Amino acid sequence: MKLNNTRGSSIIENIVALGMLALVFFSVISAFKDIFFIESRTTQVVTEQQVLAMLIESVKADPAAFEKNFNTTSTDLDILTPESLPLGYKKDYFGKKSGCSAGTGVCDKLIGYTLRPISNFQGLFRGMIRLHDVAEQSDKYVYFLVNSN
Amino acid sequence: MVRKSLFSKNRKSQKGYSTILVMMLVPVTLILVYSLANLAIISRRQVVINKNLISYATLLDAAIDYTNYAIKNRWCMTDSWTSDSVNCDIRHPRSLERMTLDSDAIGALRDIYIGEPGLAGGIDLTQITGSIDANNVPTAHPLGEIILSLKETQGYSNIGSINVTVRRVDSRVVPQRGRETHLEVVASIVSTSPIFRGLSAVSAKSRIIVHPRELNYFSLIVANNMYVDRPSYGNTPGDFYIPTGGAGAAGINFQSPVFVNGNLVVPQDGSGAISPVRFSKRLVLGGSAPGRPGGQLMTAVGPLRPRTNGAPEDQVYATRTGFSGLLKGVDIDGTRDLGLDVLAGLSAGAAPAAGNYESCRAINRMRSDLSGTAQSDLLIQQISPPVLTGTRDTYTYRLALNQQNYFLDQTVIPYFKQYRRRGQLSTNVGSTILWMNARVGNPSPLPSPTPNPLPTDSENTFTMNRDMDVSLRFADGANPPTLSIVTRPVLNQDGDRSPEFVDLEISASGNKSAIPSPIVLQFKAFDVGTFAGRDRRTNGNGGLNGDHSRSGRLRFTISGGQLTPNMTVPIPMAPDYIKANPDSTSPILDQPIAATSSLQSLINLCETDNINNTATANSFRPVSWDTSFLPSTRFSWYFRPTAEVPGGYASNPAGGPALVIGNADGTNLPTATGFSVYSIAPQCTIPASTTLVAGFFVCDELIIAGRSSPLNIIGTFIVGRGYIDSSAANAGVFFKSIYHPEATTLLRAGYDGDPNKAILKTFDNTPCPAISTAPVWWPDLNERDYYSLRNCNTVSLRDKANPFTWTTVDPDCGIVGTNPDVRCKKRATRLLLREISRESDLQ
Numbered sequence: 001m002k003l004n005n006t007r008g009s010s011i012i013e014n015i016v017a018l019g020m021l022a023l024v025f026f027s028v029i030s031a032f033k034d035i036f037f038i039e040s041r042t043t044q045v046v047t048e049q050q051v052l053a054m055l056i057e058s059v060k061a062d063p064a065a066f067e068k069n070f071n072t073t074s075t076d077l078d079i080l081t082p083e084s085l086p087l088g089y090k091k092d093y094f095g096k097k098s099g100c101s102a103g104t105g106v107c108d109k110l111i112g113y114t115l116r117p118i119s120n121f122q123g124l125f126r127g128m129i130r131l132h133d134v135a136e137q138s139d140k141y142v143y144f145l146v147n148s149n
Numbered sequence: 150m151v152r153k154s155l156f157s158k159n160r161k162s163q164k165g166y167s168t169i170l171v172m173m174l175v176p177v178t179l180i181l182v183y184s185l186a187n188l189a190i191i192s193r194r195q196v197v198i199n200k201n202l203i204s205y206a207t208l209l210d211a212a213i214d215y216t217n218y219a220i221k222n223r224w225c226m227t228d229s230w231t232s233d234s235v236n237c238d239i240r241h242p243r244s245l246e247r248m249t250l251d252s253d254a255i256g257a258l259r260d261i262y263i264g265e266p267g268l269a270g271g272i273d274l275t276q277i278t279g280s281i282d283a284n285n286v287p288t289a290h291p292l293g294e295i296i297l298s299l300k301e302t303q304g305y306s307n308i309g310s311i312n313v314t315v316r317r318v319d320s321r322v323v324p325q326r327g328r329e330t331h332l333e334v335v336a337s338i339v340s341t342s343p344i345f346r347g348l349s350a351v352s353a354k355s356r357i358i359v360h361p362r363e364l365n366y367f368s369l370i371v372a373n374n375m376y377v378d379r380p381s382y383g384n385t386p387g388d389f390y391i392p393t394g395g396a397g398a399a400g401i402n403f404q405s406p407v408f409v410n411g412n413l414v415v416p417q418d419g420s421g422a423i424s425p426v427r428f429s430k431r432l433v434l435g436g437s438a439p440g441r442p443g444g445q446l447m448t449a450v451g452p453l454r455p456r457t458n459g460a461p462e463d464q465v466y467a468t469r470t471g472f473s474g475l476l477k478g479v480d481i482d483g484t485r486d487l488g489l490d491v492l493a494g495l496s497a498g499a500a501p502a503a504g505n506y507e508s509c510r511a512i513n514r515m516r517s518d519l520s521g522t523a524q525s526d527l528l529i530q531q532i533s534p535p536v537l538t539g540t541r542d543t544y545t546y547r548l549a550l551n552q553q554n555y556f557l558d559q560t561v562i563p564y565f566k567q568y569r570r571r572g573q574l575s576t577n578v579g580s581t582i583l584w585m586n587a588r589v590g591n592p593s594p595l596p597s598p599t600p601n602p603l604p605t606d607s608e609n610t611f612t613m614n615r616d617m618d619v620s621l622r623f624a625d626g627a628n629p630p631t632l633s634i635v636t637r638p639v640l641n642q643d644g645d646r647s648p649e650f651v652d653l654e655i656s657a658s659g660n661k662s663a664i665p666s667p668i669v670l671q672f673k674a675f676d677v678g679t680f681a682g683r684d685r686r687t688n689g690n691g692g693l694n695g696d697h698s699r700s701g702r703l704r705f706t707i708s709g710g711q712l713t714p715n716m717t718v719p720i721p722m723a724p725d726y727i728k729a730n731p732d733s734t735s736p737i738l739d740q741p742i743a744a745t746s747s748l749q750s751l752i753n754l755c756e757t758d759n760i761n762n763t764a765t766a767n768s769f770r771p772v773s774w775d776t777s778f779l780p781s782t783r784f785s786w787y788f789r790p791t792a793e794v795p796g797g798y799a800s801n802p803a804g805g806p807a808l809v810i811g812n813a814d815g816t817n818l819p820t821a822t823g824f825s826v827y828s829i830a831p832q833c834t835i836p837a838s839t840t841l842v843a844g845f846f847v848c849d850e851l852i853i854a855g856r857s858s859p860l861n862i863i864g865t866f867i868v869g870r871g872y873i874d875s876s877a878a879n880a881g882v883f884f885k886s887i888y889h890p891e892a893t894t895l896l897r898a899g900y901d902g903d904p905n906k907a908i909l910k911t912f913d914n915t916p917c918p919a920i921s922t923a924p925v926w927w928p929d930l931n932e933r934d935y936y937s938l939r940n941c942n943t944v945s946l947r948d949k950a951n952p953f954t955w956t957t958v959d960p961d962c963g964i965v966g967t968n969p970d971v972r973c974k975k976r977a978t979r980l981l982l983r984e985i986s987r988e989s990d991l992q
Binding site (some may be wrong): 039053056080117123142 | 168170171179181182185186188189192203207210211214215217218221222291292294295436444445446451452454455458460463464466467479480482
């Protein structure tokens with residue numbers, strides 16, 4: 001067979017090349033997907049930690065000034081129901097949950113806390129923060145201790 | 150062949166282009182993906198670290214806060230860092246209280262526990278350590294929930310233990326000015342695997358200042374509950390009422406901290422009631438006791454609860470709807486001041502065994518003030534039946550002085566002639582205790598020198614000591630008629646002479662019929678009010694001529710050859726006494742102490758430390774911290790009543806007139822001059838005319854009347870009950886402790902701005918200068934400037950009443966058992982903690 005010129009590629013070459021490209025493409029897509037997921041989770045965790053730290057630090061800055069709940073007949077979970085959590089956050093917003101209505105209209109997470117006396121340790125209070133994930137309907141609880149002065 | 154560039158337009162051949170391109174793209178892409186993945190992993194790792202930081206920091210902060218709470222409550226700690234309340238005393242090796250002692254307390258305890266084996270290393274501790282095992286922490290532990298939550302739900306299974314060290318900071322670079330101590334609290338989380346950056350332990354350190362929270366720190370101390378939620382007043386013991394209303398008015402302003410032993414009851418959100426009360430500084434709540442809940446904020450419908458669980462407008466008390474007067478929040482002691490309960494009559498009190506104390510107090514008063522024995526009488530009793538033998542008739546009496554008075558030996562030369570023992574005439578018998586005049590028959594003046602034997606009718610004046618025999622012979626011969634006057638000392642059970650007693654024996658012997666009649670013996674005791682035989686009491690100073698006297702008179706006749714008493718009122722047999730002066734008609738105020746115990750025993754008791762059995766005259770000696778003066782709270786606080794009523798401390802309300810508190814300038818009402826101290830007044834009323842009150846007051850009831858002008862109160866009120874009139878809120882009432890920044894200015898200015906009426910003045914009682922002549926740090930301040938500097942500042946007022954430097958109304962000082970003196974524990978049971986820094990490895 002006479003070879004007219006050496007331009008072009010063989011079909012096999014093209015198939016191999018396309019295969020490799022596809023592999024690379026899918027690898028990149030997959031990696032980016034993971035990276036974006038991790039980045040998203042990271043942002044969430046960072047935001048969550050910042051919100052928690054802010055709440056705890058603000059209470060600890062002047063524990064005597066913060067309102068305590070002296071109700072001893074209810075449990076923490078009776079008090080901190082998801083509906084009663086007054087704060088919420090989503091991307092670029094943290095504040096009263098009613099403020100989440102702008103944009104997508106839903107808070108990613110709802111937050112609330114109580115400061116209640118610890119029985120047998122009058123003057124010492126237990127802080128409990130509840131984070132309620134609206135999408136996953138899951139909860140996270142954070143405990144901290146508050147000395148009244 | 151000329152090779153063309155791969156990208157050349159004139160490329161002759163493109164064979165292998167795709168493969169080469171792919172081969173170039175793949176590594177580039179892989180490198181990119183690898184880099185991004187690495188970035189994501191690092192980012193992820195950073196998030197975990199960030200999350201760890203917050204989790205570990207929360208745990209470290211909790212460990213420090215818990216330890217600070219334990220310090221504040223003076224716990225003894227176990228090695229697992231819980232409260233060892235069962236074994237907690239000053240000997241405990243992990244007593245946090247031993248780390249907070251000031252030099253006064255250390256000195257007092259050293260005196261008490263000298264030689265105590267458990268305290269051989271010293272009273273104060275410099276370091277205590279403990280460790281909480283994270284794998285074995287009970288859920289009920291205040292840190293338990295935090296630790297377990299981290300370990301079991303958040304994946305921090307590597308937490309091994311939390312170690313805590315409390316260290317006393319004694320460094321020259323840390324200045325110490327008063328009763329404070331500096332402590333350092335270090336908490337560490339020890340992990341079983343590296344936490345991050347190769348660290349297997351992270352720590353946080355807190356520096357705190359601990360000092361006693363004295364009662365003068367507060368402007369108002371309420372025995373039980375305070376009600377600011379209702380328009381009316383109650384009258385419940387222990388409770389204080391400030392009615393609602395007066396919105397927009399000047400209000401009732403507590404500009405210094407307030408202590409409420411029970412609950413503060415505030416208006417319920419939405420009730421419509423508006424309270425005029427503002428707490429500009431901390432409100433401190435006490436705690437509960439059986440039947441008396443406390444330590445809570447309440448509303449009429451139950452315990453206070455926030456409107457929401459953390460909405461911005463409901464986070465702090467100062468923005469609360471319904472009642473926003475708690476501007477600086479609320480501290481909770483968690484422990485009730487039980488002394489306030491006794492003070493207000495909520496708990497039963499008991500008078501201490503104050504008999505010896507009162508006697509010693511009377512002895513001290515007798516020694517220091519003649520009026521203390523002004524109502525003392527010379528008493529007499531017959532201690533045995535007369536002995537009438539025919540040849541000798543004898544009557545034996547006992548003379549006694551009451552009211553802690555006693556026969557005081559003194560030399561009376563040259564005022565009286567004196568007889569030596571056994572009847573020899575003399576001019577000097579040394580110390581004497583009794584002046585005597587024996588008038589026999591109808592005497593005429595004796596010639597000089599005095600004849601011996603005496604003329605039949607004669608009058609003789611002489612002095613006697615405690616053990617003396619004076620014989621008056623009226624004729625010579627073998628059986629001379631003789632009148633004998635003999636004194637004998639009285640011994641107590643210790644064999645000591647009882648100074649307030651002397652026995653007197655009158656006898657007639659020999660030819661008794663030859664003794665002229667009547668025989669009148671007048672005598673006068675030399676007591677603590679006489680010097681060299683002369684009475685130093687005057688009409689206005691000790692009642693020399695009053696109905697009480699240290700004089701006496703006996704009258705006898707010789708009838709049928711027998712000596713016979715001839716007195717208007719017969720001398721009773723022991724144990725009864727009558728006054729030796731038959732002309733005195735007032736009742737005897739008190740009986741002398743039984744001769745066997747005697748005043749001398751009491752004096753010895755008053756001057757002996759029966760703990761160490763050593764003689765001492767010190768007041769306020771230390772006493773064991775196990776001692777409780779709680780039942781006798783009212784006794785300990787009854788140190789300046791409006792009028793001293795015997796046993797008045799035991800009554801509630803206290804005895805004595807009510808106190809109307811005027812402007813603190815001494816010109817308005819006589820009951821309040823300068824910086825007043827009254828404790829306990831049955832009722833304190835601040836009338837509308839008063840605009841400045843300055844002082845420390847303990848009132849069973851406090852009433853602030855309606856007014857149209859503002860009222861400034863500087864100092865501390867401890868109140869059993871009371872109220873503020875609703876109209877006072879319009880004009881304004883301002884409570885300030887002596888430490889309030891404005892207190893100095895107000896007290897220097899005087900109530901109406903006249904510096905001459907000021908309470909704080911210089912060393913020579915002149916108005917304080919606006920600017921001190923020398924700064925307080927001046928190295929060579931002279932005595933005069935120092936005195937003025939101190940007197941012109943309110944800190945000098947702290948010395949006005951020691952009980953207001955105690956940390957609770959539950960007394961620090963009182964009477965132990967039957968001890969005659971007041972003793973003090975010198976113990977601070979309420980502490981203030983000031984955190985000055987907190988640092989962490991995680992910052």
